[in-house]
Amino acid sequence: MKVAGARLKLSQVNKFYGDTQVLKDIHLEINPGEMVCFLGPSGCGKTTLLRIIAGLEQQSSGQLWQGENEITKAAVKERDFGIVFQSYALFPNMTISDNIAFGLRSQKASRSLIKERVSELLSLVGLVQHALKYPSQISGGQQQRVALARALAPAPGLLLLDEPLSALDAQVRQHLRTEIRQLQQSLGVTTILVTHDQEEALTMADRIVVMNHGVIEQVGTPEEIYNQPASAFVASFIGSMNFLRVEQQPGNLVSIAGQQLALPKPWPSNQPLMLAIRPENIGLAAPNNQLPLAVIQQVEFLGSFVRLELRLDGQKLKVDLDSKEALQYDLTPGKQLAVRLPSSDLHCFAA
Amino acid sequence: MLHRLRQEATWLNLLLLSGLVGLMVVLVMPLYSLFVRSLYNRRGEFVGLDNYLSYLTSGGITGSAWNSFWVAIVSMLIVVTFAFAAAYALSRTKIAGKGLVRLLLTLPILAPSLLPAISLIYLFGNQGILKHWLMGASIYGPIGIILGSVFWTFPHALMILLTALSQADARQYxxxxxxxxxxxxxxxxVTIPSARYGLVSAAFVVFTLVITDFGVAKVIGGNFNVLATDIYRNVIGQQRFEMGAVIGVILLLPAILAFAADRWVQKKQAAALSARSVPYQPKxxxxxxxxxxxxxxxxIFFILLVIGMAVYASFLTYWPYNRSFTLNNYDFVRFDPAGWTPYFNSLKMATMTMVIGTLMIFVNAWLVERCPQPKWLRNLYQLLALLPMAVPGLVLGLAYIFFFNHPQNPLNNLYGGLLLMAICSLVHFYSVAHLTSVTALKQLDPEFEAVGDSLKSSRTGLFARLTLPLSLPAILDVALYLFVNAMTTVSAVVFIYGHNSRLASIMIMSLEEAGGTAAAAALSVIIMLTCAAAKILHSLLMMLVNAKHNAWKGKVQTSQEKSSTAKSRKLAWLWRKAPANQGA
Structure with missing residues (x-):
């Protein structure tokens, strides 16, 4: 039961609430069969954007297309999507089967078709034995799957998931992540997932749309977003990142703690610059005079790795170190270490 | 398909619009006629505020208005004190038989406000058995009005205070x-501050109920004039409609003030409730x-005494001389040629109020709460739905005379009929029923409609399959509330009954006036029993509904319910089950 998804296209979408602009000039294309995550802190506009795509909210300006159809002004019912909310909004007075069958019934599908489709979905989400129970009689994770099955039952071209896992505890969440991703891939349904959880986005998405203050900061695969953050916000929001003030020098060089570093890419010398590097990309060495020296401030043992907080040139620097590797060094606070900041792992952002 | 969907949205807007127009016709326009009438003299000439001036100079303010005011204040102080004590005992101590006690304490709601007045005459009147308790003072006057008002407003204050006290946070203790x-x-x-909004709210509610009540003062007020009896005397006695209109407008003021204060308190309270707390367990x-x-x-003693006396007196041959048992007082034909007809009129009228009211109020609440509506329509409807709370029944009834009895009004032929009385009652009790419906609808997941739309269900389909079944308890509450109140109301209908549409509560008044006090007591008891029967039927239906709901109500639902009881002070009027921790 592969579902053919349609390409979704948003152009110049803006949204105002009174005087405040919550979405600014949003352009986005989502390919058929793709899983896209809208990721950002709360209040960044990701949920508003999802609701505009669903037609639950009206954009102030801009156009939307689903395949060949322009849906800019279409009512909710005229759009082709299924949706799962954070609260699931399961119908409490209907059994699991009746919940799943709801959309098919309102489309006046034949009795036999409904029966067939419901049992197909029940086995797909692994709830066959719960078919006749009511939503309150099953666990949160199971409720989540019912909501998913209900949304998928009429075979929509687009699946919208609004923070679908945030009401669940960590273990169930992890398990469901994989399950939803597998389901989505096997069905090939175009899916948009709204989340504020970067781990969720990184593990589930084909592409991530990082949003902040109503604008799209970056669109890219999880690897691109992590390894080549397009802005300081993306760099700081996803994963852990050190930001360092440096002195700019001619010839694409900078200096920190008296040592020169080569920039990974040319940077105009008249524009102030900030370097960024992830804690796990920093190398350590015994103090020497080729590398900048830092002082250990704090040591945190986190099982498989050790997180060090160093002071480099008066600035805080976090370094993640493999637990085994950590044994080579004397990690007493106050001791000095040399740090290696590989050029290829450096990111440059305007200060 | 698309066409049909667009049509549905338009249709839902039109339906609410018609509800709004309906409220305009049966609420706003009559009140407008009342106001206009107060500006014209008897010959129909515009006189501006002259009527008001002549009412003021004739001593209306120093007399009736002052009387109304202080009687209402004293009643309020007594009721709030005793209701708080009772609510405290019910929520903070572990005594046996709480359910029964609560039932007893709320019994006065089932009786017309005339019942305590009649009963008090038997107890403390000229021939009263406990007359000596008053030490020479007369029950006919402020004492009688205060005692009678205390009786019938007690449950209202009790319910509000029970809700307020049961929201206690154990951690504070x-x-x-x-x-x-x-x-x-x-x-x-700890205790008093956490219940302060409840106390303020109860005080305002009782004050408004007393100052606008007509029944008690009419029966037991004697020569002690209050605003409500002033209106009645001016309109019925002296046919001075313009003066009635003036007092009606004056009577609107305290009610509107109390209404505004109550809304303010509600807002404050809602904010105070949002914090999570651990329910208090009494020691x-x-x-x-x-x-x-x-x-x-x-x-308990006072309530049982008053009710007991009314019941006892209704079975006596001739008080106080012949105390042998008889059923004659229930044979109303002996006292009034209409016999039992007014009772059946009341039954019909209350049933009409219940059926039309529940349908109209719930559907409109659904339209305004769960369907897309233009903002102006939504706001205007909500305003009009709350307005009746600020309009005393007597004032509404008077307004109905001016509006519906006007020869040029096409609805003129409704005047004097049961239908118009049902409409008047349902308007009078609209706000509480509206708030109950809205509270229930707000408790449903806000995304139900979004899910329904995405699954291509029509709004009406979703209403029938989801909203309606989930709201059945609230709908039953609204129905009972409307029935009981329509059955017992005097003030809303005293001006608009016709020859063939006299109601039981009106007949109690005329029986009492004509000296048939025992028969008046008997009819009061009959009304009370009818309301009790309705309440029992309601409980049975509720059990059926709950049995069904319990099938799909798991842990999730009960925790939701707990938080919702906090919000639903309006539901408390209807003896909904135990707010929070006094379920034991």
Whole structure:
């Protein structure tokens, strides 16, 4: 039961609430069969954007297309999507089967078709034995799957998931992540997932749309977003990142703690610059005079790795170190270490 | 398909619009006619505020208005004190038979406000058995009005205070205990502050009910004039409609004031409730049991005394000389040629109010709460739905005379009929029913409609399959509330009944006036029994509904319910089950 998804296209979408602009000039294309995550802190506009795509909210300006159809002004019912909310909004007075069958019934599908489709979905989400129970009689994770099955039952071209896992505890969440991703891939349904959880986005998405203050900061695969953050916000929001003030020098060089570093890419010398590097990309060495020296401030043992907080040139620097590797060094606070900041792992952002 | 969907949205807008127009016709326009009428003299000439001036100079303000005011204040103080004591005992002590006690204490809601007045005459009147308790003072006058008002407004205050007190946070008490505060200090620093909004709210509700009530003052007021009886005398006695209109407008003021204050309190309270708290568990000690018993006794005694006396008197041959048992007082034909007809009129009228009212109020609440509507329409409807709370029944009834009895009004032929009385009653009791419906609808997941739309269900389909079944308890509550109130109301209908549409509550008044006090007591008892039967039927239906709902109500639902009881003070009027922790 592969579902053919349609390409979704948003152009110049803006949204105002009174005087405040919550979405600014949003352009986005989502390919058929793709899983896209809208990721950002709360209040960044990701949920508003999802609701505009669903037609639950009206954009102030801009156009939307689903395949060949322009849906800019279409009512909710005229759009082709299924949706799962954070609260699931399961119908409490209907059994699991009746919940799943709801959309098919309102489309006046034949009795036999409904029966067939419901049992197909029940086995797909692994709830066959719960078919006749009511939503309150099953666990949160199971409720989540019912909501998913209900949304998928009429075979929509687009699946919208609004923070679908945030009401669940960590273990169930992890398990469901994989399950939803597998389901989505096997069905090939175009899916948009709204989340504020970067781990969720990184593990589930084909592409991530990082949003902040109503604008799209970056669109890219999880690897691109992590390894080549397009802005300081993306760099700081996803994963852990050190930001360092440096002195700019001619010839694409900078200096920190008296040592020169080569920039990974040319940077105009008249524009102030900030370097960024992830804690796990920093190398350590015994103090020497080729590398900048830092002082250990704090040591945190986190099982498989050790997180060090160093002071480099008066600035805080976090370094993640493999637990085994950590044994080579004397990690007493106050001791000095040399740090290696590989050029290829450096990111440059305007200060 | 698309066409049909667009049509549905338009249709839903039009439906609410028609509800709004309906409220305009049966609420706003009559009130407007009342106001206009107060500006014209008897010959129909515009005189501006002259009528008001002549009412003021003739001593209306120093007389009736002052009387109304202080009587309402005294009644309010008494009711709030005793209701608070009773609510405290019910929520903070572990006494046996709480369910029964609550039932007893809310019994007055089932009786017309005329019942306590009649009963008080038997108790403390010229031939009263307990006349000596008054030590020479007369029951006919302020004492009678205050005692009667205390009786019938008590349950209203009790319900509000029970809700307020049962929202106690156990952790505050634990904190007070760990800081070595004495029980007395804990009471003043924890209990009273946490119930303050409830106290204010109860005070305003009782004040408004008393100042706008007509029944008690009519029967037992004697020569003591209050605003409500002033209106009646001017309109019915002297046919001075313009003066009636003037007093009606004056009577709107305290009610509107109290209404505004109550809304303000509600807002404050809602904000105070959002914090999570641990429910308070009353301690099980002999000391608190004795305290609880002591706090409840006066209220229970008074209520049982009043009801008991009315029932007892209704079976006596001739008070106080012949105390042999008889059923003659229930044979109303002996006292009034209409016999039992007014009772059946009441039954019909209350049923009409219930059926039309429940349908109209719930559907409109659904339209305004769960369907897309233009903002202006939504706001205007909500305003009009709350307005009746600020309009005393007597004023509404008077307004109905001016509007519906006008020869040029095409609805003129409704005047004097049961249907118009049903409409008047349902408008009079609209706001509480509306708020109950809205509260229930707000508790449903806000995304239900979004899910329904995405699954291509029509709004009406979703209403039938989801909203309606989930809201059945609230709908039953609204139906009972409308029935009981329509059955017992005097003030809303006293001006608009016709020859063939006299109601039981009106007949109680005329029986009492004509000296058939025992028959008046008997008819009051009959009304009370009818309301009790309705309440029992309601409980049975509720059990059926709950049995069905329990099938799909798991843990999730009960925790939701707990938080919702906090919000639903309006539901408390209807004896909904135990707010929070007094379910034991």
């Amino acid at each position: 634990e904190a007070a205990q760990s800081l070595k505060a004495s029980p007395w200090r804990t009471f003043w620093t 099980d000690s002999l000391k608190t049991k004795i305290l609880g018993f002591g706090l409840l006794t006066p209220s």
